[in-house]
Amino acid sequence: MSFRAGAAPPLAASVVVAIALxxxxxxxxxxxxxxxxxxxxHEEHANLFPLCTTCHVGVVEQGQPLWPEPAGCAxxxxxxxESRIEWEPRTTPRGNNLRFTxxxxxxxxxxxxxxxxxxIRECSACHNERGAPRMDVRHAVVGQCIDCHELEKPHVDVAxxxxxxxxxxxTDAPGLTRENIGDFPEPQSHREPDFLLRxxxxxxxxxxxxxxxxxxxxxxxxxxxxxCLTCHVDALESPVIMALELDDRPPLYAASLPVPPxxxxxxxxxxxxREAQRSSATCATCHxxxxxxxxxxxxxxxxxxxxxxxxxxxxxxxRLTRVPPPSHTSEFREGHGPExxxxxxxxxxxxxxxxxxxxxxxxxxxxxxxxxxxxxxRHPSAxxxxxxxxxxxxxxxxFCQSCHQQSGLVATSRIGPAGYHDVFRxxxxxxxxxxxxxxxxxxxxxxxxxxxxxxxxxGGGFRFNPHGPGFNAARLLSKNPSLCAACHGTAxxxxx
Numbered sequence: 001m002s003f004r005a006g007a008a009p010p011l012a013a014s015v016v017v018a019i020a021l022x023x024x025x026x027x028x029x030x031x032x033x034x035x036x037x038x039x040x041x042h043e044e045h046a047n048l049f050p051l052c053t054t055c056h057v058g059v060v061e062q063g064q065p066l067w068p069e070p071a072g073c074a075x076x077x078x079x080x081x082e083s084r085i086e087w088e089p090r091t092t093p094r095g096n097n098l099r100f101t102x103x104x105x106x107x108x109x110x111x112x113x114x115x116x117x118x119x120i121r122e123c124s125a126c127h128n129e130r131g132a133p134r135m136d137v138r139h140a141v142v143g144q145c146i147d148c149h150e151l152e153k154p155h156v157d158v159a160x161x162x163x164x165x166x167x168x169x170x171t172d173a174p175g176l177t178r179e180n181i182g183d184f185p186e187p188q189s190h191r192e193p194d195f196l197l198r199x200x201x202x203x204x205x206x207x208x209x210x211x212x213x214x215x216x217x218x219x220x221x222x223x224x225x226x227x228c229l230t231c232h233v234d235a236l237e238s239p240v241i242m243a244l245e246l247d248d249r250p251p252l253y254a255a256s257l258p259v260p261p262x263x264x265x266x267x268x269x270x271x272x273x274r275e276a277q278r279s280s281a282t283c284a285t286c287h288x289x290x291x292x293x294x295x296x297x298x299x300x301x302x303x304x305x306x307x308x309x310x311x312x313x314x315x316x317x318x319r320l321t322r323v324p325p326p327s328h329t330s331e332f333r334e335g336h337g338p339e340x341x342x343x344x345x346x347x348x349x350x351x352x353x354x355x356x357x358x359x360x361x362x363x364x365x366x367x368x369x370x371x372x373x374x375x376x377x378r379h380p381s382a383x384x385x386x387x388x389x390x391x392x393x394x395x396x397x398x399f400c401q402s403c404h405q406q407s408g409l410v411a412t413s414r415i416g417p418a419g420y421h422d423v424f425r426x427x428x429x430x431x432x433x434x435x436x437x438x439x440x441x442x443x444x445x446x447x448x449x450x451x452x453x454x455x456x457x458x459g460g461g462f463r464f465n466p467h468g469p470g471f472n473a474a475r476l477l478s479k480n481p482s483l484c485a486a487c488h489g490t491a492x493x494x495x496x
Contacts, residue, residue, distance in 0.1 A: 042135040052123045059102045059123075065089065094139075095180050097173035097221065099166055156187040160203065160218035169220040171245035178249045184222050196258050204240050215243040224250050231257060233308055233317040234284040257286060257318055269325055273349070276303045284308060288317040295322050298352050337393030344395050353402075386437075401445050452487055 053059060058066035067089035077085045126144050127137040142155045149165060151158045170181070192199055206214035224247035228235050231253065235241045262268060262275075276283050284307050292304040308314060328336075340347050375382070383390050394400060427434075435442050455466035466487065467473070477484055477492065484492045 042137050043133065046133070046135040062103055092175065095173075095175035095177060097167050097170055097176060099164070099168050100140075154188075156185045157189065160216040162217075163221045164217040167217075167221045169245070170222060170224055170250065171220075171247045176249065178251065181222070181250045187218075197260055201240075206240070206243070215240050220244060222250070224248075226250060227253055229313070229315055231315050232285060233288050233315050235315065236313055237284070237308070273301070273303070286318045288314070291317050291320055294320040295350050297350060298348055301349070341391060341393060341395045344398055404445065455487070 049055060055068040055072070056066055058064040069089065070087050073085060073087050076082045123137070124132075124134055125148075126140055128134065129136070129138070129141055145166065146155060146158070149162070151162055153159075170176070189195060189199065189203065204216050204219045206216055220243075223244065225235070225241060225244040226246060226248055227250055228238075228241045228244065232238065232241060263272075268275075275281060281303075283303075287307055289300075289304055289307045289309045292307065293300075296304055310316065332339075371379075382388070390400075431442075451466065455464050473484075473493065481492065
């Protein structure tokens, strides 16, 4: 430190030295060499600044800066009295999603209770733990806020609507980084066992009792729609989810989709179709149409068709692996024919005809596992001769008829050259004997009304006698009169 001759008396120099020593004792040499950006040591300046507003004048005077100017700090930290420091005041708000400003908070407090109008100058009410020294400050002591607003639970567990008291929606806080958001504390409710499957959906619904529901304030405070899109297939149809804005800053949910307990229950695979048809079913939350198509082939069930298809803006949804039902054991493979014949619609839920033909009609170069090679070419005569009971494995009304139609073996008229019975135009003259020998073959294509068009004593037709030689009408009438009524109606000969 140097003085020009006559510029200052020795007493003045001693006063300056005393002030420098005082400042050095207060500020402390260890801090003087570090950057103010690392955090200001309030406690070391306690005796220099009896009022917080000395540096933070913007708290009480609107339009004034909230932080001290570098020139004010340099009055001491000039490199002579104290070491120089690097200090640039913040020009942008701190990264947070607080609704709070000192001016707004002061106005709200004063409107509520004019006696509290001096709260704005009571910095320790918000920035000090109870009993802590005045300059042992924090950004904000959340517990003080909770107590003052008379909220009973810990910070992140307060009622959903209380969040909007202090916080704006996450998408309205552009200063927050992904790291800031990732450090948000997790509410206790998020740790409940059923929160992912049931609890979060109920908690996300806004408080409106009617009309379009907005998303709960607690969800919008911490989450964006992007989080919901990682799981929800039906996000575009959900007014609650669509009430959230898109924002890619929040960390995405990285765990796998939880499996509902009902999906692991015995018999669920068998009964899930019936459950999906209930009005309360929530299948569309996790399943897309493509998800169900992993197993459901052929004709698409109505319930599956009502599910959303994979598209942009939707989650991929549950990804399934096709597995056989528990009933499909090795024994079932050998004896599945009768069951498939009795309930073909059940089989069609998962199987297409091509799957059946892999075994039942193999390629010409492969050896058949059920029928001899080349059996397809001679199966009409085999069926006619009853070499085996075709109906044990095949449903004549569906399997045979649909195969014949696909192969083009379809008659275009009842009688005449357009028929296809063994390519024999006179087949109709001897078809009675064929019908008596293998009626199941006839039923593959024909219904009873086809026969009654000619063989009927009532309602027109050629009135050909459908009864063969030695027919005992009384016996049949006593066993099954409904069969007689198909042709004779109520005028059954010999009937009562």
